[in-house]
Amino acid sequence: MTQANAYAATSPDAGLEPITIERRDPGAHDVEIAIEFCGLCHSDIHTVREEWGGITFPLVPGHEIVGTVSHVGAEVTQFAVGDAVGVGCMVDSCRECDSCLEGEEQYCSRGNTGTYGATDPRHDGEMTQGGYSSSIVVDENYVLSIPEGMDRAAAAPLLCAGITTYSPLRYLDVQEGDAVGVIGLGGLGHMAVKLAKALGATVTVFTTSAGKTAAAHELGADAVVLSTDPAAMAAAKDSLNAILDTVAASHDINPYMRTLARDGALIQLGLPSDDMPPVNPGLLIRKRLAYGGSLIGGIAETQEMLDFCAEHNITSDIEIVRADELNEAYDRMVAGDVKYRFVLDNSTL
Structure with missing residues (x-):
């Protein structure tokens, strides 16, 4: 286990606050990512404020993750240390149902494993914690390549929005x-x-x-x-x-x-x-x-989208916020005071 700095919600009304969380050691097919930016999605607010149902606290939100590969497992073939990568709304799925086999992992019949707030059956049922953190460990099959030259902060919201x-x-x-x-x-x-x-x-x-x-x-x-x-x-x-x-x-x-x-x-x-x-x-x-x-997209389609955006010079219009501005950013999002997406600078954690 390694420790990561993060911001988490500890109750529906408490707001986000600094916390230290544990990340698993990378397995044979895992990629460890030093997170540089994480987009703020309105679903983060719905989730931590329990507007979509009860959750387990503390919870680190964030599923629009961009960073650099810092370590790879012994059997990883798709990524190398130093690669620019992203992680979107899911970090695993059953890999066996029709949806998974057809590249539509988002519709996994057993339920995909969300990037945060989900029980991870492949890793002893631990609860996933998201991208408002300094690092994350994800199976290489659920990691995306960020195209060369794409603005990393402005690319983060592409992984959901x-x-x-x-x-x-x-x-x-x-x-x-x-x-x-x-x-x-x-x-x-x-x-x-x-x-x-x-x-x-x-x-x-x-x-x-x-x-x-x-x-x-x-x-x-x-x-x-x-x-x-x-x-x-x-x-x-x-x-x-x-x-x-x-x-x-x-x-x-x-x-x-x-x-x-x-x-x-x-x-x-x-x-x-x-x-x-x-x-x-x-x-x-x-x-x-x-x-x-429609939900999100499968991993292959998400990579297709990133490549399409790179080809057409498309990124999200963003405003970068510090970690200590997260709660203010949430309030501004609810008020519609953002044009058009907040992105957390994870170096400020």
């Missing part, structure tokens, strides 16, 4: 000339705009804030629709092939379904802690629409 939006765009086979809508312009939404544009789509951003119009256009959006304006929503009727809904608060999606053309699809990415209003099945039936959801 990037793949969460890239995977459904690929699943829907979005191509040049398609029309894609993006609901919300936060951490997920701003990545959805960048990725859809890079795939050749025209992009419409739906927002409740008129003040985000200029920002949406700066990111590459072709149109911005104020979703509280009935006339603007009516004008967008039947105009889109696909919509990614990135909003993590309860909201009515029926008005957005009306903006889809025949055979369109709305994919839910945001996970509200409260119930959503029901979807009117008549809207689905009359235009053969689909309403679905």
Whole structure:
């Protein structure tokens, strides 16, 4: 065992505080990573504040991890000491079910092993601890290569926000000339705009804030629709092939379904802690629409996303924070006061 400096939540209301945690010694197929940056995801807040159910404390959040390989196990073949690497939302899976064998480990039928707050059956049932820490040990099969030249801090959110939006765009086979809508312009939404544009789509951003119009256009959006304006929503009727809904608060999606053309699809990415209003099945039936959801992506698809982003010069728009600013950053995230993703500088731990 080795010790790592970290910031952890000790109760739902206590906030994050410094802590020392133990990391396992690297096994034959393990990679030890000196963490340099870790993105702050809204799901970190939902988790540590127990808005998605009870958890075991203390808990170190963080699943958008970028760093440098500091040690490799004797049988590691994919990485070497000094490599720039990343770790996303999962650190293992059963490796035997259909989903795992098909490269869709995120949908592992036995449940993938989350980067933090998960029981790790492969390592004596220990609870995983995340990336707000100085180091982590992960099986090489769940580690990603960070492309050469990519800004490491700005790459960190790609490991969650990037793949969460890239995977459904690929699943829907979005191509040049398609029309894609993006609901919300936060951490997920701003990545959805960048990725859809890079795939050749025209992009419409739906927002409740008129003040985000200029920002949406700066990111590459072709149109911005104020979703509280009935006339603007009516004008967008039947105009889109696909919509990614990135909003993590309860909201009515029926008005957005009306903006889809025949055979369109709305994919839910945001996970509200409260119930959503029901979807009117008549809207689905009359235009053969689909309403679905999407998690992250498998390891191979996540690497594909990183390489795609490197090719198209895409990273997340970030603000770097120190460890002693984490609790303030959480409050700002809840208030929507971030453009568009906070990233922890792990050297400040």
